[in-house]
Amino acid sequence: MARKKDEGKDATAEGRMDEAMLHDLVGYQLAQAQIATLAVFYGSVGRPLELRHVEYTVLALIKENPACTPARLAKELAVTAGNITMWVDRLVERELVRREASESDRRVQHLYVTAKGETLVTAATRQLLDGERKRLIALSPAERAILVELLHKVATCRD
Amino acid sequence: MARKKDEGKDATAEGRMDEAMLHDLVGYQLAQAQIATLAVFYGSVGRPLELRHVEYTVLALIKENPACTPARLAKELAVTAGNITMWVDRLVERELVRREASESDRRVQHLYVTAKGETLVTAATRQLLDGERKRLIALSPAERAILVELLHKVATCRD
DNA sequence: TATTGTTATACTCTATAACTATA
């Protein structure tokens, strides 16, 4: 009986699914929201500039933290060292980033964006901010600012 | 000159990296926050109950939307039809979900959680809410509620 | 002996597309 009713409901449903059980879970809402933000990224930056979103993030972090090491990036992005090697490799091959050996500890590398990389990441960031402003229209600027701050707080809860 | 100073700064830095450029990007902050929420998920639910986070989400959505179809799930989670087949397969193999052929349209399936599935998803949700409450301590309950609502708004910006 | 970074390899998840069976 309940099933018959549910079946009818689902068959005609057009909007989003019911998620009462999941409503209060930050993780679930985060994943759903990320579907929207990834679409914005690939639409406004990823496809036009041929950048995977991890590549963009690595590039932006190196620009903001010149001389940072691969180990630092790996920690920040919660990926393995081998992984960072691959992402940095791709950016180096495109001449967006350069590696420089440390003088004080020869195991260590320091990373810098090239002029080309700086131009690209600056353009990408501008387009991305613009894309988010245009496409995340359900949020007012004030709400976006609050959201960013709350997400920042969540990020501090790592380990 | 600037480089020399930066190199020294990075070598001694202990905390998080500088992200001024990325600070206002919802997408970046979302990805950073997700590192924390995924850790909470796998710590409190994923590893103990042997559930991938997509499996948990699919299970919870079927529980909340009895008789829903694979096509509906695929749309909700923004994955392909073939993908949903695989995830539902896994849940069916573990007897957490069952498929039922539609009577009105024999191409269509309706999905239901089994008693076993309902028990598991109920326990998982309780543990996950508990885990988030305990581990996302930088957020007050009120802030978590605001965050969830704002993320919900972002999710409405899809397509 | 511990650490930085690289490489090789396997695994997970996803996307594409061809297929079936129904409508």
Next chain:
DNA sequence: TATAGTTATAGAGTATAACAATA
């Protein structure tokens, strides 16, 4: 002809672990 779902295959991304070089 279009749609729901399945299957097969390839690709992207990640993790594991063995390795070289340096501390």
